[in-house]
Amino acid sequence: MSTVEIRVVGWCAWHQDAADDVRVIQVDEQGSGRGGVRYACGPCRKRHKLVPLVEQELPRRGPAATAVEACAGLLILMPGMFPLMTAGQREGRNCPWCNEPVDTETGVDLGERHLDRAQTVIHPRACRPCAHREATSSFAHHCRMCERCRQDEYCPDKMPLRRLAIETRS
Ligand SMILES: [Zn+2]
Ligand SMILES: [Zn+2]
Ligand SMILES: [Zn+2]
Structure with a gap:
């Protein structure tokens, strides 16, 4: 074969190995993996019927939550925050960062998050300044961790975060 392809290699959380063409499937608050973000390769997406997070049909809540916002909100990382959150913060009545x-x-919808280990579902919502700060830092984190972004490839997984960071700028 003579065609030269740029291979985007990442870590597939499903078959636990380096793989081509990985996509963000979910953000796991309690996970230890790569910054709590779980990627899957093409064959695993097919085998396990996984849909990349940015292409998932997400439940919306309230008129302000657009599909993009809900999806971008889910991409905001909240590592280790769950045990410290109040009921109001878990249910989206208070911002998880500044209360x-x-x-x-x-508020900015951070999406419904299924915490498997705690066997619970939370649906946090952030104030706009905190959403802006966290979207910006999660975007920077993504760019460091994602092989596609590190090689300056087009990355569909980072676009919603970028848009959210811009939309919430004051
Ligand atoms: Zn895989
Ligand atoms: Zn806040
Ligand atoms: Zn990326």
């Missing part, structure tokens, strides 16, 4: 009261109008 400011938020609602569907004023």
Whole structure:
């Protein structure tokens, strides 16, 4: 074969090995892996019927939550925060970072998060300044961890985070 292809190699969390063409499938708050982000390769996506996070149909809550916002919110990492969160923060009534009261109008939807180990579901919502700060830092984190981004390839997984960081800029 004569065609030269740029191979994007990442870590597939499903077959636990380096793989081509990995995509972000989920963000795991409690996971230790690569910054709590789980990637899957093409064959594993097919075998396990996995849909990349940015292409998933996500449940929306409230008029302010667009599909993009819900999806970008899910890409914001919240490592180790769950045990310290109040009921209000877990249920989206207070910002998980500054505890400011938020609602569907004023808050940024961080998506429904299934915490398998704690066997619970949380649906946090952030105030806009915190959402901006966290989206910016998760975006920087993604760019460091993602092989596609490190090689300056087009990366569909980072676009919603980037958009959210821009949208929430004050
Ligand atoms: Zn795989
Ligand atoms: Zn806040
Ligand atoms: Zn990327």
